[in-house]
Amino acid sequence: MKIEDEIKSTVALDISKKIILNVIYTQNVITDNFNEILKPFDISGEQYNVLRILRGQKGIPANMCVIQERMLARTSNTTRLVDKLLLKKFVTRNVCPENRRKIEVLITQKGLDILKELDPKVIEHEQSFSRNLSSSEVEQLNNLLEKYRNK
C-alpha cells in the first residue's frame, strides 16, 4: 500500500516528505509486528535488544556505556532497562573490580534460553519482510538507506 493511502492523505505529497513518512511508517510496521512476537514472552523490544548485545559479548561482561553505544536508539536510561532484565533474572549485574565506577552486566543461562526460543521467530519475522523483495532489491534498499541518512 502506498504511503498516501496508509495515512489517508488528501493532497499529493512531495517526494522528499514521502520518503520520510515511508521510513517512519515502515519502522512502525516492523516494530508493531515484532512486539507481537515478544508479547507472550513478557519482554520489550529494547530489553530484547540489550539481551542480544549481551549474547554478542560471548561471555565478556558489558558495562553500561558499551550497551548504550550498541543500541539502536540511544536511550538515556540503560540503568532501568537492565533493572528490568535483572528482575527477570535474564542478566547479572556486578561492580567491576578493576574500576568500581563501572558495572559488569552478563547474560544468564535463563537469558540465553529465552533468546534461543525466540531465535526462529525473530528470523521468520525478519525474512517475512525481505521475502517481498528480490535479493538484488534487498541489497539496493540497504545501500539506499545508508546513503540517504548520512548528513
Add this chain to the structure above:
Amino acid sequence: MKIEDEIKSTVALDISKKIILNVIYTQNVITDNFNEILKPFDISGEQYNVLRILRGQKGIPANMCVIQERMLARTSNTTRLVDKLLLKKFVTRNVCPENRRKIEVLITQKGLDILKELDPKVIEHEQSFSRNLSSSEVEQLNNLLEKYRNK
C-alpha cells in the same frame, strides 16, 4: 556509515536483519533530527503531526477517529495529545452538535501561525536527507519501502 558500524557490531549480519536495523536506525536519525527542529517551539513530533492533519482538513473539523487514523503511529491516546495542543491554544475542541459522542477539533490561527513558521525548516529537514540521493534513487527508495513492508 554502514549499519554494522553504527551499532558497532562485531559479527557479520544477515541481510534480512540488516534491512530491519537500517530502517529502524534511519528512522531514529530522522526523528532525532526533527525533534531538534521542534525543540525551540516547545512542541513534540506527535503534536506537530496532529497540527498538520488539522491544517490539511482546511477548516473541516476533525474528530478523534479521523486524527487517529491519519497519524503515522497509531497511538492509543489522541485525547491527551489534543489536550496538550489545547493548553497551548493551538486547537479548539467542541462536542459535535449532530452526534454528541464525537468531538470536533479545529486548528486555531495561532496553530496555523506556528506551522507557517515551521514550514521552511521542515522542508529543509526533508530535503537535507533526499539530497543525498539522485531523483531516480529517491523514487526507488520509496518504491522499495512500500514493497518491502507489505505483508
Add this chain to the structure above:
DNA sequence: AACAGACATTTGTATATACAAATATAAAAA
C-alpha cells in the same frame, strides 16, 4: 595528601505511552 576535572552510572522529576476499563451517546432490535 589534597584538589580539580573527567568518567560511569544512578536518581528525580516531568512527560509520554500502552492497554484495559469506564463513560457517554447513538442506533438497532425486541
Add this chain to the structure above:
DNA sequence: TTTTTATATTTGTATATACAAATGTCTGTT
C-alpha cells in the same frame, strides 16, 4: 419503550522515556 449492541472518547494505572542533576570513582596535578 426498554434492552442490546456498536461507536467515540476518556480515564486509570502501570510502565517507559527524556533530560538534568546528583553520586561515586578514578586520574592527573600541585
